Amino acid sequence: MRAVRPQGAKAFFRMLRELPARRPGRRARRGKGGLLARLAGRSVAPPHHRLVRQVFFRALGGIYLIAFSSLGRQVRGLYGSRGILPVKDLTSSPRMTAMGHERYLWYPSLWWLDASDKTLVRGVRAGQVLSLAVMAGVAPQASLTALWALYLSYVSVGREFLSFQWDALLLEMGLLGLLTAPAGLRPGAGRYEPSAAQVALWRALVFRLYLGSGVSKLKSGDETWRKLTACDYYYETAPLPTRGGWYAHHLPPQVQRFSTAAVLALETVAPFLVFAPRRLRLLGFWLFSGLQGVIIATGNYGFFNVQSLVLGLWLLDDTSLRRLLPAPPPARPRPWWRTLGAWLPAAPFLVLGANEILARFHRPRGVPRWLEWLEMRARPLRAVNPYGLFAVMTVRRPELAIEGSDDGETWHEYTFRYKVSDPERPPRQVAPHQPRLDWQMWFAALGSPPVWLLAFLLRLLEGSPEVLKLLAINPFPEHPPRYIRATLYDYRMTDRETHRRTGAWWNRERLGLYLPPLSLASGGTASRLQWHAGE
Incomplete structure (x- = not known):
């Protein structure tokens, strides 16, 4: 029975594989250059994608x-x-x-x-x-x-x-x-x-x-x-x-x-x-x-x-x-145009x-x-962007706690859905969801109060349902608080022994007020928040 000879591209690549000039390369793979040759590959066929x-x-x-x-x-x-x-x-x-x-x-x-x-x-x-x-x-x-x-x-x-x-x-x-x-x-x-x-x-x-x-x-x-x-x-x-x-x-x-x-x-x-x-x-x-x-x-x-x-x-x-x-x-042949x-x-x-x-x-x-x-x-189209996360590593973990009060004496903390807050609450796997308020709270704690944070506190004083849905627990379900403030804490992960003994994932230390008590002034806009002295 007569053998079928390969045709077209298959025959061409088989011919290249059998060329004498390629044989030393095969022998070289058994020598010192073998590893590099295997990493580089030996296929001469054009890749497809x-x-x-x-x-x-x-x-x-x-x-x-x-x-x-x-x-x-x-x-x-x-x-x-x-x-x-x-x-x-x-x-x-x-x-x-x-x-x-x-x-x-x-x-x-x-x-x-x-x-x-x-x-x-x-x-x-x-x-x-x-x-x-x-x-x-x-x-x-x-x-x-x-x-x-x-x-x-x-x-x-x-x-x-x-x-x-x-x-x-x-x-x-x-x-x-x-x-x-x-x-x-x-x-x-x-x-x-x-x-x-x-x-x-x-x-x-x-x-x-x-x-x-x-x-x-x-x-x-x-x-x-x-x-x-x-x-x-x-x-x-x-x-x-x-x-x-x-x-x-x-x-x-x-x-x-x-x-x-x-x-x-x-x-x-x-x-x-x-x-x-x-x-x-x-x-x-x-x-x-x-x-x-x-x-x-x-x-x-x-x-x-x-x-x-x-x-x-x-x-x-x-x-x-x-x-x-x-x-x-x-695939069809690609025209030059x-x-x-x-x-x-x-x-x-x-x-x-x-x-x-x-x-x-x-x-x-x-x-x-x-x-x-x-x-x-x-630039406005975000067509080509620079990338580079964590170019400067943060070595401490300041966190903000948002607290409300009806009388300026007793304060209750708002609970966020995902950001670090309760020391006994375990860290959560959130990704690929992107909780944008929780993320920005981390950035806010690293510097001076941004404008959006004041707008956020204003909405809490107004009791905005849309904003409250971004949080896990609202400590004022009946009515908005009269006062609101931001307290700064320093968080550290607990060691294994402390975690085993207490169940806590974090140690936290109060550093002081980040923002003093605020209340609504007449008009109810971010530029009309009223500031109060207090600790």
């Missing part, structure tokens, strides 16, 4: 669903007409009116048209529906465009409560997504293979995300990173710690030093694996995934860690996923991203005008 793209965009839809669902639980209390920072007050403020049409450029938002409570809630519901569409693979490009516009609308007018790095990262991922997602109603894996430009965009974002975090730690001059003691404080001072963080805080000092050094290595050396050959790139994927897994176990950072894990999918190729997913139909069309929008992002990383090391005095113009136009 259609499965990666399909899985990534469905996961991105899941991230949007988490983000909108989390925001939906808080949107009235944060931004409604009786919330802490009403969007309607911002859009109708004299400062915004004085900006004229430029306000639409610098604060792009749909809520200029209508910022009513119903509209803000409907925006969240629309975001949830569109997220489900992306997860189901329905019109991904159109759905991602609408999702990006909706989330940008909230972030542009969200001020402190929507100023987290994962909000900026979601907008950057969303903008790249609408540029690289396949078109059509049900495109599946897409008719065409993702172009090199599209893959480069996503990998460049992975590189910037991790390297930016590492460089910010080294450039900050913080002693805890320089002396490898950052992990001695990290778990105890995390904004919303977990039980895993409590146990990690009691690891031996040698483990803490190693952990700190490992974080620095993962964020300054490992990012270069993003551009390495396939097997080294896979190593980077697993290193980054392991880092995110540890962070999830020891702290609550909203949907940031899920974002980072999903973004890491672009370090894979379809070969990595074919054991889990069926291969898609063969589609390749050119992919590079044109990618170029500004790559230039701005490279400039953002280089600026961390050296910012030249004479920046080209075209680059300044590009940066200025990209």
Whole structure:
């Protein structure tokens, strides 16, 4: 029986495999260079990323669903007409009116048209529906465009409560997504293979995300990173710690030093694996995934860690996923004009991203005008953002307790849903939900009172139902208190023996008043709060 000869690409790659020039490489793998050769891989076939793209965009839809669902639980209390920072007050403020049409450029938002409570809630519901569409693979490009516009609308007018790095990262991922997602109603894996430009965009974002975090730690001059003691404080001072963080805080000092050094290595050396050959790139994927897994176990950072894990999918190729997913139909040949069309929008992002990383090391005095113009136009869209969490490690844990009183003598504490308060309440696993008030309370305790905190206290004095829903326990269910104040405490995690004996997770020490007693003056606005002396 006559053997069937391989045809086409299979024959070509088999020919390359049998070339004499490749045989010394095979022998070398058995020698000193064997490990490096195995890490680099030996495949000469071009990588494919259609499965990666399909899985990534469905996961991105899941991230949007988490983000909108989390925001939906808080949107009235944060931004409604009786919330802490009403969007309607911002859009109708004299400062915004004085900006004229430029306000639409610098604060792009749909809520200029209508910022009513119903509209803000409907925006969240629309975001949830569109997220489900992306997860189901329905019109991904159109759905991602609408999702990006909706989330940008909230972030542009969200001020402190929507100023987290994962909000900026979601907008950057969303903008790249609408540029690289396949078109059509049900495109599946897409008719065409993702172009090199599209893959480069996503990998460049992975590189910037991790390297930016590492460089910010080294450039900050913080002693805890320089002396490898950052992990001695990290778990105890995390904004919303977990039980895993409590146990990690009691690891031996040698483990803490190693952990700190490992974080620095993962964020300054490992990012270069993003551009390495396939097997080294896979190593980077697993290193980054392991880092995110540890962070999830020891702290609550909203949907940031899920974002980072999903973004890491672009370090894979379809070969990595074919054991889990069926291969898609063969891709069509990409026309030259589609390749050119992919590079044109990618170029500004790559230039701005490279400039953002280089600026961390050296910012030249004479920046080209075209680059300044590009940066200025990209900034309101959150198109390219700097990343770098915990550049300076917090070494103490001040916490605010909000207390109300009817007579100015007896005070009762409000209980937050998630932030550290009762020493006997165990830390909770909150992520991927993002409790934005609880997070901002941690920041407020580190400095002087922000404006939003006074607005929050005002709403408590008014007894705003929308704001009270953001809390776990309201000690004044019948009527609002007459007075309200903020007390500053210092928290420390208990040691194992104290925890075993008392069940307490925290020791806390009262440091004094952060804000003196306040009461409502006539008018009931933040500028008419009445201050009282007291301790």
